[in-house]
Amino acid sequence: MKRLWVLICSSFLMAPSVSNSAQVDVQVSASLMQSLSINNVINMNFGGLEYDTNDPGGAISLGNDGAVAVGSTGYESVSSGTPGSFSVSSTVGEILIISCNSTGALTNSTDPTKLLTLFSINYAVNGTTSLCTGVGSSFSAVGSDSISIGGILQVPAGTIASEGMYSTQNTGGVPISFSVTYQ
DSSP: OHHHHHHHHHHHHHSOOOOOOOOOOOOOOOOOOOOOEEEEEEOOBOOOEEOOTTOOOEEEEEOTTSOEEOTTSOOEEOSOOBOEEEEEEOOTTOEEEEEEOSOEEEEESSOTTOEEEEEEEEEEETTEEEEOOSSOEEEEOOSEEEEEEEEEEEEOOTTTOOOSOEETTSTTOBOOOEEEEEO
């Protein structure tokens, strides 16, 4: 009887097992777009600004169209200004986000402790002007977008002003940083 039981048990262990299977197709897509590139960078320049000791100082504006307005600073603009600008090449219709810091600092080429503050940085793209706040603004790309940049330079009273070349490229200077990203 023992042999029969072993034979019966062995038969069950050798029986084929039942399996179940299913198949699924996963669809795949990819969106190809032109890489984003920034080119034609032109640095912002307030031009030559002349002062005398009686000038009160204050805010001098450089529009993103290149217009220099000295306001009531007493300073005189003796050469034309140049707005900053750059071009963005991207895929037409893509949403681009531009963000930039809201201030900068220009230092004297021979004395980095002499500082001029740059604020109210703004830029224009496709006819719309935005203020740099550190938070991005979005726009629809046209393929090659030109961004022009302006801002306000705080100049000291003539009694404490120091002659020289002031730039964000000098030691201690703080440039305006722009970031452009696809959304």
